[in-house]
Amino acid sequence: MRYAMAVDTRKCVGCGDCVVACQTENNVPLGYARDWIVEIVKGSYPNTLKVHFESRRCHHCDDPPCVRVCPTGASHIVEGGIVKVTPEECIGCGACIEACPYEARYFHPDGYVDKCTFCDHRVKNGQDPACVEVCPTHCLIFGDLDDPESPVSKVLKEREYYTLAPDAGTHPNLFFLK
Amino acid sequence: MKEITRRDFIKITSAGLIGAAISKPVFNFIPPFLQKDHTPPLESELTKSPTVCDICFWKCAGWAWKDKKGNIVKLTGNHLDPHSNGRLCPRGTGGLGAYYDTDRLKRPLIRVGKPGSQKFKEATWDEAFDYIVDKMKQIEAKYGREAMALFMHGTTGPHFEYLWEAYGSQTYAEPAIAQCLVSREVGFIATFGQGLGSPEPTDTRNTKCLVLIGNHIGENMHNGHVQEMSAAIDHGATIITVDPRFSTAAAHSKYWLPIKPGTDIALLLAWMHVIIYEDLYDKDYVQKNTYGFDYLKDHVKNFTPEWAATITTLDPNLIRKTAYEMAKAAPAVIIHPGRHTAWYGDDTQRERAIAILNALLGSWGRRGGFYLPEKVDLPKFPHPPFPEPRWSWRTITTDKFKYAIAGVTNVLIDHSLPEYDGPYKIKGWFVVATNLIQSIPDQQKTIRALQNQDLVVVVDILPTEITGYADVILPEATYLERYDLIRNNHHRTPNLALRAPAVEPKYETKPGWWIARELGIRLGLEKYYPWKTIEEVLDWQLRQVGTSLEEMLKVGVKHFDRKTPLYIPDGVNWPFPTNTGKIELYSTDLAAMGYDPMPVYKKHEDPPAGYLRLIYGRVPMHSFGRTINNPYLNELRSENHLWVHPKVAKLMGLENGQEVWLENQDGKVSSFAVKVRITERIRPDSVYLPHGFGQKSKLLHRAYGRGALDNELITKVNLDPITGSTGMRSNFVKILTSKPQKANS
Known part of the structure; x- marks a missing residue:
């Protein structure tokens, strides 16, 4: 089992619903977020202008530097390749925050590092992550890469995509559909 | 001594511990007192009650979820609901912020000082x-x-x-009518005999071509429409966006027409010209269903794309090409009527032009165009007859604005x-x-x-x-703490939705x-x-249509069978509720009232030297000014930015993030500073200011003074002579780089 998410940039409108749904689902304290939106503008007025939005979060890398640098083992990989943090084991050293090329981690005010969990509590229960389930544009697609019939496997077979910071060698599992 | 920065420290630490993390964690014992369950609750551990969102007018039905302590923890969409299809927008998802906002009014207040003194006593x-x-x-x-x-x-x-x-x-009056959609409604009533209502019956998910004129779907989160636009993108529909700003919708469009503001009618007339004179209209539909085609043909004779190009600043070939795209997709084409249409004061005529273009392409009542919506025939709770007032909103409105349909x-x-x-x-x-x-x-x-x-x-x-x-x-009380009347909006299938309180009203609210x-x-x-409680009213009403409050509390949304067709059936002579019984390309109503029976382009004023046109619009995470103080939504966007084209920024020496003030043509200065956003996404003759920010009430702690309020700068209002709609887009501003005397901050 290898969980992954694809973000369809042809459809995302950058509304931020994924951010709020994550906050209310996971009780993320106000002032913090596990996912966020980036607007990318290219070209110039009026003929070559291109804009797209990326809904970003932890990339749940196959080779996650955050796990490698964690001195206590608080950062770890669970079933399906989901990268998680055990708050009680985290000493708040911040090594993982520095190591992550995607800026996907933040200091929780309760004294540990927090991040996206792909809503594994929901996934275990057969549900999609909260951000996927709420998205009004259906631009987030989640599933198991080991299952060729999963929505994410299918869409990655059909569509062109890119990943962020491919040179970092992290083998991320967050894909952006062109 | 050399200071060790956090980054240095971490580099050293992580270098020394590379092996450790992989083999055996150093701190792998968790004492019981530190153990805490961080797993969020599953929905099976929560209870839910039906609600209808009140954060905007789209009125999505959903569920309020409560934990064991009785606290609302989240809001989700109701999968039976055609407004939301089970997915709330960011404002709906963040709606619980309205309930938890500690800035809320808490108890009745009575003024003790003189008006404007802001001195109140609790009562x-x-x-x-x-x-x-x-x-x-x-x-x-x-x-x-x-x-x-x-x-x-x-x-x-x-x-x-x-x-x-x-x-x-x-x-009485609803500001949301004349400030928003009345001209659109009247433009369509004058053409098809009926308005659009809400949600607008655009069959977007089945369309092949969607034309958006100043309508920024995706920035306005009209939930069902955003979802359907996404579905249209999935099946390869062509989107054409006409907007002086490169909106989010423009980003998803095949064509962007960066029109000069105020010239939309010229473009619409040119499109009609191409479609009529190049024989691209739906002849059978037009012949069977419309009145006044010959008048219209004669009327648009000289309105060529080349004529429109000089007015709109658009490439005439682009005008022609986009007309061909519409004709190719017809009748599965939508020239979208928009919603906030109070722009320049000739808005009913612009909406008429949109309605006429749809009629020429045969999209009204057709799959992929406009479906024919239906709602539940829900009886009102009986009451004695109302007294007749000596005068009303009609008395003081319809003498000036003959086609006004509301105060x-x-x-x-x-x-x-x-x-x-x-x-x-x-x-x-x-x-x-x-x-x-x-x-x-x-x-x-x-x-x-x-x-x-x-x-x-x-x-x-x-x-x-x-x-x-x-x-x-x-x-x-907020919508999460109260019942309201049953939602009975028209849609593809007639349906009802219930808002029930999830919790008791907080404080002393009611x-x-x-x-x-x-x-x-x-x-x-x-x-x-x-009756004593609204539950009695709701239950009585629901029982008249074969359901009950008890059932609605369980399902939230209930669908009913249609009694009429969803699209105009082939071969049927469809009756339109107009004077002629046909779609009126030539409006007999407008002619009788002394207005132009067919839309005419009239020039609007240009910005004076040194001024830029003020364009306003929405951000997807806010409903006007109503949500700026919502803790969740404020976090997504707490202030607005002034969009300025790089050329203008260069001329003025502006930098990204620089604070500026705005002064309009009447010398009105913005109360607060706004930060500049230099972007290619706007015409050089205009600036764009998202609406709702720059709140002046100090009691709204998150919203007060953050950004500038467009409304302050809209001192010039062009009333539409047909409906009284308040055109607000003929205001011009200059950018002030130092704090003026008049500003607050």
């Missing part, structure tokens, strides 16, 4: 009602019941409209001013859930009208700016229906309120 509901009833009686004795005006918005409005009808005043707030304001000397004087304002200071253009006039009233009552959830002008403030009923009883209108 009981009885004291507040006594004060209001006493003043209303004095106004009635001196000026008549009609002198009490009601301004209302949203789902609380109908409770007070009912009270007003029972009281004997029909002096115009600005007309009511004119009748509230000290200089108004006629027989239809307004001396009391009852303002329900609408911050008129911010929603109505020409603020100073609104404030003068407010100060001339013998009584001002505001019913609201938050201490918005208008509450500062009230004599009495009544704190309303539901709108309760406030209206209590006031009614104190005004001696008991016979109109034979």
Whole structure:
């Protein structure tokens, strides 16, 4: 089992619903977020202008530097390749925050590092992550890469995509559909 | 000594521990007192109750989820609901912020100082009602019941409209009509015999071509429409966006037409010209269903793309090419009517042009164009007949605006001013859930009208700016704490949705229906309120259509069978409710009232030298100014930015993030600074300011003073002579780089 998410940039409108749904689902304290939106503008007025939005979060890398640098083992990989943090084991050293090329981690005010969990509590229960389930544009697609019939496997077979910071060698599992 | 930065420290630490993390964690024992379950609760551990979102007018049905302690933890969409299809937008998802906002109005307040002094004392509901009833009686004795005006918005409005009808005043207006969609409604009524209503029956998910004119779907989160636009993108529909700004919709479009503001009618006429003169219209449909084709053909004879190009600044080939795209997709094409259409003062004519173009392409009543919506025939709870007022909003509106279909707030304001000397004087304002200071253009006039009233009552959830002008403030419960009337909007299938309280009202707030009923009883209108709780009304109504409150509490949304076809059936001579029984390309109504029976392009003023046109719009995470203080949504966007084209920025030496102030053509200066966003996404002759920010009420702690408010700068209002719609897009601003004397901050 290898969980992954694809973000369809042809459809995302950058509304931020994924951010709020994550906050209310996971009780993320106000002032913090596990996912966020980036607007990318290219070209110039009026003929070559291109804009797209990326809904970003932890990339749940196959080779996650955050796990490698964690001195206590608080950062770890669970079933399906989901990268998680055990708050009680985290000493708040911040090594993982520095190591992550995607800026996907933040200091929780309760004294540990927090991040996206792909809503594994929901996934275990057969549900999609909260951000996927709420998205009004259906631009987030989640599933198991080991299952060729999963929505994410299918869409990655059909569509062109890119990943962020491919040179970092992290083998991320967050894909952006062109 | 060399200071060790955090980064240095971490580098050293991580280098030394590379092996450790992989082999065996150092701290792998967790003492029991530190163990805490961080796993969020599953839905099976929560309880849910049905709600209908009140954060915007789309009214999505959903569920409020509570934990074991009875706290609302999240809101989700109801999968049976055609407005949301089980997915709320960011504002709906963040709706619980409205309930948890500690800035909320908490108990009734009565003014103790003179108007504008902002000194209030806390009162009981009885004291507040006594004060209001006493003043209303004095106004009635001196000026008549009609002198009490009601301004209302949203789902609380109908409770007070009912009270007003029972009281004997029909002096009321919904700002959301004349400030928003009335011209669109009338433009379509004059053409097809019926308006669009809400949600607009655009069959977007089945369309092959979607044309958006200044309509920024995706920035306006009209939930169902955003979802359907996404579905249209999935199946390869062509999107054409006409907008002086490269909107989010433009980003998803095949064609972007960066039109010169104020020239849309010229473009629409040129499109008609191409479609008629290149024989691209739906001949069978036009022949069977329309009236006045020959008049129209003659009318648009000279409106070539080349003619329109000189006006709109668009490439004539692009005008032609986009017309061909529409014709190729017809009848599965939507020239979208938009929603906020109060732009330049000739808005009914622009909407007429949109309606006519749709008619030529045969999209009305066709799959992928406009479906024919239907709603449930839900009886009203019986009540004695209402008294007939001596005069009403109609008396003071339809003499000037002959096709007005609802009260115009600005007309009511004119009748509230000290200089108004006629027989239809307004001396009391009852303002329900609408911050008129911010929603109505020409603020100073609104404030003068407010100060001339013998009584001002505001019913609201938050201490918005208008509450500062009230004599009495009544704190309303949020939608998560109250019942309201059944949602019965038209759609593809008729359906009903229930809003039930998830929790008891916080503080001493009360539901709108309760406030209206209590006031009614104190005004001696008991016979109109034979029921004690709204549950009785809802249950009676629901039982008339074969369901019940009990069932609705379980399902939230219920669908009913259609009685009429979804699209115009082939071969049927469809009756249109117009004078001619046909789609009127030539409007007999407008001709009879003395207006242009077919749309004519008229030039609007250009910005004076040194000024830029002020364009305003929405951000997807906010509903106008109503949500800026919501803790969740404020976090997503807490201030607005002024979009400025790089050329303008270079000329003025502006930098990204620099604070500037704006001064409009009448010398009005923005109260607060706004940060510059230099972007290619805007025409060089315009600036763009997302609406709703720059709140002036200091009691809104998150929203106060963050960004600039477009409305302050809209002092020039072009009233549409047909409907009274308030055109707000002929205001111009210059950018001030240093803090002016007049600004607040």
